[in-house]
Amino acid sequence: VQLVESGGGLVQPGGSLRLSCEASGFTFSSYWMSWVRQAPGKGLEWVANIKEDGSEKYCVDSVKGRFTISRDNAKNSLYLQMNTLRAEDTAVYYCARDMAFDYWGQGTLVTVSS
Amino acid sequence: SYELTQPPSVSVSPGQTARITCSGDALPKQYAYWYQQKPGQAPVLVIYKDSERPSGIPERFSGSSSGTTVTLTISGVQAEDEADYYCQSADSSATYRVFGGGTKLTVV
Numbered sequence: 001v002q003l004v005e006s007g008g009g010l011v012q013p014g015g016s017l018r019l020s021c022e023a024s025g026f027t028f029s030s031y032w033m034s035w036v037r038q039a040p041g042k043g044l045e046w047v048a049n050i051k052e053d054g055s056e057k058y059c060v061d062s063v064k065g066r067f068t069i070s071r072d073n074a075k076n077s078l079y080l081q082m083n084t085l086r087a088e089d090t091a092v093y094y095c096a097r098d099m100a101f102d103y104w105g106q107g108t109l110v111t112v113s114s
Numbered sequence: 115s116y117e118l119t120q121p122p123s124v125s126v127s128p129g130q131t132a133r134i135t136c137s138g139d140a141l142p143k144q145y146a147y148w149y150q151q152k153p154g155q156a157p158v159l160v161i162y163k164d165s166e167r168p169s170g171i172p173e174r175f176s177g178s179s180s181g182t183t184v185t186l187t188i189s190g191v192q193a194e195d196e197a198d199y200y201c202q203s204a205d206s207s208a209t210y211r212v213f214g215g216g217t218k219l220t221v222v
Contacts, residue, residue, distance in 0.1 A: 034211060044149075044157065044200050046211040058209050061115060094156060099211065100147055101202060102168065104156040 008108030021095030
């Protein structure tokens with residue numbers, strides 16, 4: 001099992017970024033998937049998850065209306081579209097297999113700063 | 115919003131037993147999971163479904179549940195066990211996931 005995140009970087013407040021997570025080694029279309037973030041020096045925070053077929057999506061209140069989770073099972077890929085970014089969104093973003101979070105990627109760093 | 119509560123820190127001497135608790139109202143209904151995270155690394159699952167241990171995790175790691183509290187127990191703590199530990203579960207509707215604030219285990 002391997003999860004590889006990409007798409008992080010430096011973005012100005014109010015800007016947008018799209019994270020990707022490419023999965024391999026398991027039947028991606030059979031699992032809920034999640035994004036989890038960790039601000040510098042802080043704990044883990046669950047951000048959003050999506051059902052196997054994409055028909056259900058949930059997210060933490062602090063990102064509602066700004067972040068959108070999606071997936072492409074044909075490409076074994078998970079995405080996180082992040083809009084109207086704020087300084088407090090600065091974190092390492094991990095994708096993980098829901099609900100046990102038994103496999104994690106290495107994370108991708110998002111820095112929101114002017 | 116739903117919360118899981120952990121002690122910020124726990125200290126033990128090598129060879130002793132460390133116990134880390136996690137409290138939450140929905141824990142009688144929802145399974146808990148535990149993760150170990152060392153600096154600069156992604157978290158690693160050490161206990162799933164309250165008390166199950168994934169393959170490759172040492173037997174000294176165990177989990178238990180009682181009412182609204184779950185406990186991660188590390189028996190015969192070793193220096194390599196020094197890390198941050200997080201519990202994770204879902205709210206009562208099983209819709210939202212939540213992590214505890216994390217506990218820093220220090221082996222002194």
